Ligand SMILES: O=C(O)CCC(=O)C(=O)O
């Protein structure tokens with residue numbers, strides 16, 4: 001798998017310098033993208049991740065489908081009442097599976113993307129774009145936002161993770177603005193400065209720390225907001 005885009009490094013670099021973010025269209029070539037999307041569509045083991053009482057929750061998405069409606073209502077009630085930062089979406093942990101040796105056998109296209117993100121050409125491109133010669137590796141997860149899913153405002157800064165920039169490679173076809181699921185950025189006064197809508201095969205890139213959120217996917221939307229997302233990080237990969 002190879003980088004497709006004839007990225008205009010100068011243009012992307014000046015956008016990053018001025019606004020702290022940019023988007024690289026046509027990131028993968030179309031054959032690789034098709035194979036990847038087919039593989040992702042067939043994945044049936046997802047985690048449902050959330051945060052309640054200030055603690056991260058990693059649930060089995062399929063098991064959660066099977067809970068009673070009373071239990072579901074209780075879960076949503078507690079989520080709505082969570083006072084601080086929270087989220088609800090599904091993920092497939094690419095980085096963890098890579099490190100446990102399971103990624104290539106179960107999802108070879110994801111293993112190829114992970115390898116591409118950690119290849120010399122991509123890491124070199126990111127070092128240039130972000131003026132960050134210390135970038136050493138990328139981590140990654142596949143995320144799936146379905147109706148009702150969201151990610152509250154946060155800035156991605158986590159002590160010890162050495163995150164230079166976040167990336168989001170969209171795998172959603174024909175996403176509509178009215179469906180929600182926008183990646184939002186903010187002015188210092190809290191008003192929305194920009195919304196990135198999911199755009200198939202576009203890699204959104206933004207500096208850490210910068211406040212952002214994923215708006216709630218509207219109820220009754222059948223489409224899935226699918227992305228490969230993670231961070232370009234400094235130093236050597238310490239593993240999960
Ligand atoms: O999916 C996105 O657009 C952003 C995800 C994000 O901000 C995160 O996972 O920290």
Ligand SMILES: [Fe+2]
Nearest residue numbers: 154155156166
């Ligand atoms: Fe984030």
